[in-house]
Amino acid sequence: xxxxxxxxxxxxxxxxxxxxxxxxxxxxxxxxxxxxxxxxxxxxxxxxxxxxxxxxxxxxxxxxxxxxxxxxxxxxxxxxxxxxxxxxxxxxxxxxxxxxxxxxxxxxxxxxxxxxxxxxxxxxxxxxxxxxxxxxxxxxxxxxxxxxxxxxxxxxxxxxxxxxxxxxxxxxxxxxxxxxxxxxxxxxxxxxxxxxxxxxxxxxxxxxxxxxxxxxxxxxxxxxxxxxxxxxxxxxxxxxxxxxxxxxxxxxxxxxxxxxxxxxxxxxxxxxxxxxxxxxxxxxxxxxxxxxxxxxxxxxxxxxxxxxxxxxxxxxxxxxxxxxxxxxxxxxxxxxxxxxxxxxxxxxxxxxxxxxxxxxxxxxxxxxxxxxxxxxxxxxxxxxxxxxxxxxxxxxxxxxxxxxxxxxxxxxxxxxxxxxxxxxxxxxxxxxxxxxxxxxxxxxxxxxxxxxxxxxxxxxxxxxxxxxxxxxxxxxxxxxxxxxxxxxxxxxxxxxxxxxxxxxxxxxxxxxxxxxxxxxxxxxxxxxxx
Amino acid sequence: xxxxxxxxxxxxxxxxxxxxxxxxxxxxxxxxxxxxxxxxxxxxxxxxxxxxxxxxxxxxxxxxxxxxxxxxxxxxxxxxxxxxxxxxxxxxxxxxxxxxxxxxxxxxxxxxxxxxxxxxxxxxxxxxxxxxxxxxxxxxxxxxxxxxxxxxxxxxxxxxxxxxxxxxxxxxxxxxxxxxxxxxxxxxxxxxxxxxxxxxxxxxxxxxxxxxxxxxx
Numbered sequence: 001x002x003x004x005x006x007x008x009x010x011x012x013x014x015x016x017x018x019x020x021x022x023x024x025x026x027x028x029x030x031x032x033x034x035x036x037x038x039x040x041x042x043x044x045x046x047x048x049x050x051x052x053x054x055x056x057x058x059x060x061x062x063x064x065x066x067x068x069x070x071x072x073x074x075x076x077x078x079x080x081x082x083x084x085x086x087x088x089x090x091x092x093x094x095x096x097x098x099x100x101x102x103x104x105x106x107x108x109x110x111x112x113x114x115x116x117x118x119x120x121x122x123x124x125x126x127x128x129x130x131x132x133x134x135x136x137x138x139x140x141x142x143x144x145x146x147x148x149x150x151x152x153x154x155x156x157x158x159x160x161x162x163x164x165x166x167x168x169x170x171x172x173x174x175x176x177x178x179x180x181x182x183x184x185x186x187x188x189x190x191x192x193x194x195x196x197x198x199x200x201x202x203x204x205x206x207x208x209x210x211x212x213x214x215x216x217x218x219x220x221x222x223x224x225x226x227x228x229x230x231x232x233x234x235x236x237x238x239x240x241x242x243x244x245x246x247x248x249x250x251x252x253x254x255x256x257x258x259x260x261x262x263x264x265x266x267x268x269x270x271x272x273x274x275x276x277x278x279x280x281x282x283x284x285x286x287x288x289x290x291x292x293x294x295x296x297x298x299x300x301x302x303x304x305x306x307x308x309x310x311x312x313x314x315x316x317x318x319x320x321x322x323x324x325x326x327x328x329x330x331x332x333x334x335x336x337x338x339x340x341x342x343x344x345x346x347x348x349x350x351x352x353x354x355x356x357x358x359x360x361x362x363x364x365x366x367x368x369x370x371x372x373x374x375x376x377x378x379x380x381x382x383x384x385x386x387x388x389x390x391x392x393x394x395x396x397x398x399x400x401x402x403x404x405x406x407x408x409x410x411x412x413x414x415x416x417x418x419x420x421x422x423x424x425x426x427x428x429x430x431x432x433x434x435x436x437x438x439x440x441x442x443x444x445x446x447x448x449x450x451x452x453x454x455x456x457x458x459x460x461x462x463x464x465x466x467x468x469x470x471x472x473x474x475x476x477x478x479x480x481x482x483x484x485x486x487x488x489x490x491x492x493x494x495x496x497x498x499x500x501x502x503x504x505x506x507x508x509x510x511x512x513x514x515x516x517x518x519x520x521x522x523x524x525x526x527x528x529x530x
Numbered sequence: 531x532x533x534x535x536x537x538x539x540x541x542x543x544x545x546x547x548x549x550x551x552x553x554x555x556x557x558x559x560x561x562x563x564x565x566x567x568x569x570x571x572x573x574x575x576x577x578x579x580x581x582x583x584x585x586x587x588x589x590x591x592x593x594x595x596x597x598x599x600x601x602x603x604x605x606x607x608x609x610x611x612x613x614x615x616x617x618x619x620x621x622x623x624x625x626x627x628x629x630x631x632x633x634x635x636x637x638x639x640x641x642x643x644x645x646x647x648x649x650x651x652x653x654x655x656x657x658x659x660x661x662x663x664x665x666x667x668x669x670x671x672x673x674x675x676x677x678x679x680x681x682x683x684x685x686x687x688x689x690x691x692x693x694x695x696x697x698x699x700x701x702x703x704x705x706x707x708x709x710x711x712x713x714x715x716x717x718x719x720x721x722x723x724x725x726x727x728x729x730x731x732x733x734x735x736x737x738x739x740x741x742x743x744x745x746x747x
Binding site: 082087 | 576604609610611641645646647650
């Protein structure tokens with residue numbers, strides 16, 4: 001959501017508008033004056049000496065027409081060519097320069113090549129040097145170039161309605177750092193977007209070290225955390241499943257739009273397509289087969305060979321049935337079956353479909369895989385890990401990536417702290433919680449209850465309106481940073497244009513809050529020694 | 531019943547037809563002559579902020595086109611030189627000439643000199659300089675004898691017909707690549723040009739597009 005316009009209630013005078021007057025006579029409503037203006041034109045105005053008005057306009061119209069006959073207005077306008085005063089090196093007008101960077105997002109920094117003309121970014125395409133994505137990007141990455149030139153983007157930092165200079169922002173951050181240093185961060189809280197950047201994680205660690213009593217929370221309105229949370233509950237480590245569809249012959253997807261929505265979709269769709277491409281009917285047996293159970297008609301569903309309609313809420317019960325059928329066909333006796341039967345008792349679905357699907361999956365041990373949508377509850381993902389183990393998929397068609405240990409509170413935890421009135425200063429980095437925080441939290445009231453709210457954002461939006469300070473952010477094409485792709489590969493985020501407006505980079509903001517002396521983002525990123 | 535129309539009205543249809551034909555012919559001829567670039571653009575010679583004399587610099591001093599128009603063989607766009615290029619020489623020669631004041635000012639302030647554009651292809655036409663000069667099409671073919679111009683003017687029409695004439699028979703215009711920037715070069719004879727041109731078109735696989743999308747992309 002862009003900035004919100006609040007329309008104040010109008011008082012009566014504002015509806016009619018202020019009353020203007022042009023002479024004292026008009027102000028006191030002099031009857032003589034009233035009589036005078038009623039005669040539309042002052043004396044003699046309608047009759048020029050010698051010519052009458054009608055005739056005058058006729059002649060003027062004729063002379064305009066005559067002027068047009070000379071076609072003076074048809075000339076091509078004069079255009080100027082403005083070359084450089086001193087031509088910079090390596091710039092050839094008309095030949096674009098490409099820079100490698102990556103588009104930051106919560107789970108997956110997509111590697112990109114940005115086309116620039118005379119240093120102005122104009123088009124984003126995927127970086128083909130990164131082979132899993134093969135030079136592809138998703139729609140969000142493609143469209144992110146438009147944000148750079150968005151006329152609605154925030155151009156200045158502000159306090160209330162008063163804009164403040166960059167120097168004042170530095171002072172503000174310095175003061176916060178100094179104020180909370182003595183109390184070890186008591187009363188300080190952060191709410192940030194998720195990020196893949198190792199440098200940011202390093203600075204956050206530093207913040208937690210010097211402010212051990214502060215709260216660091218992260219929030220994404222649409223997140224893909226559940227598979228990782230399930231892994232932590234089962235294995236005690238944060239793991240991320242990585243599917244290898246080039247090695248997979250049978251796929252069962254439980255409400256997962258893994259070709260279009262789930263992170264890793266770019267690699268998934270390429271790999272999936274490779275197994276679909278066959279030259280002739282003899283090769284048909286090499287093709288993969290996709291079973292899709294879903295509530296929406298998704299892009300993945302459109303590719304499915306067998307598609308079962310089922311509401312999202314019924315997927316846990318369906319997964320339970322699936323496990324029961326798997327255990328039955330593998331003739332494994334387990335008390336789990338009885339447990340799960342209770343859970344799935346209400347589901348009315350086609351048992352034949354499940355039976356055939358499981359038979360097919362089991363017929364390809366080590367070459368079949370089950371995946372579930374990230375929005376499904378953690379229990380479903382736990383069962384999916386179990387199913388993949390039964391199918392001998394773990395280690396073959398699905399591997400697990402270790403996610404570095406990194407802890408952040410949730411927005412709900414932060415909400416509790418805010419409710420208790422323990423927070424004096426809340427720093428919101430990115431996001432737009434007033435617009436998209438869970439409704440039960442009643443975030444707007446919570447935010448209003450805090451003494452001082454500092455909001456760092458790209459737009460002056462709902463959250464900024466309710467904040468004490470708004471700090472203007474730079475675009476990622478104007479910033480230094482780093483990040484990881486979905487499979488953990490480290491990629492850079494490098495700027496290709498100077499900030500169009502006075503803004504601050506995210507890493508610099510955090511470094512200044514952490515009291516790091518050299519807060520220049522380039523130096524911060526370089527310190528990681530890649 | 532009396533005649534409604536007088537007798538002379540019988541000839542009106544004939545007169546109308548003849549008049550319409552004459553008007554059509556006059557409009558067609560008029561538009562062909564007066565509304566084409568040949569009449570409207572050729573000879574356009576605006577006053578430039580600095581009276582740069584091409585004939586002096588090229589003809590008398592022997593400078594190459596590419597000393598100033600550096601990127602003509604590397605970019606679709608042939609650049610106008612920056613002020614620093616002028617100052618390479620003019621920080622020593624004619625240092626205080628009042629004619630060069632705008633250049634010196636631009637050089638010291640960093641603001642560009644507002645040269646007036648003479649040749650402009652419409653926005654719906656894509657023209658690539660590098661492709662042409664690297665395949666033996668001389669500057670001369672489109673810009674005329676710039677080396678002899680004291681003040682640059684629009685010499686050729688740059689109409690679509692003008693482009694197509696060459697795209698249809700490139701062998702009549704193509705020349706050795708090392709002679710592209712030598713505006714004084716001439717083939718020995720017309721026959722010689724055609725023989726040489728045909729060979730070059732074949733060897734270099736020159737295939738100028740004649741489809742609409744070749745230029746109107």
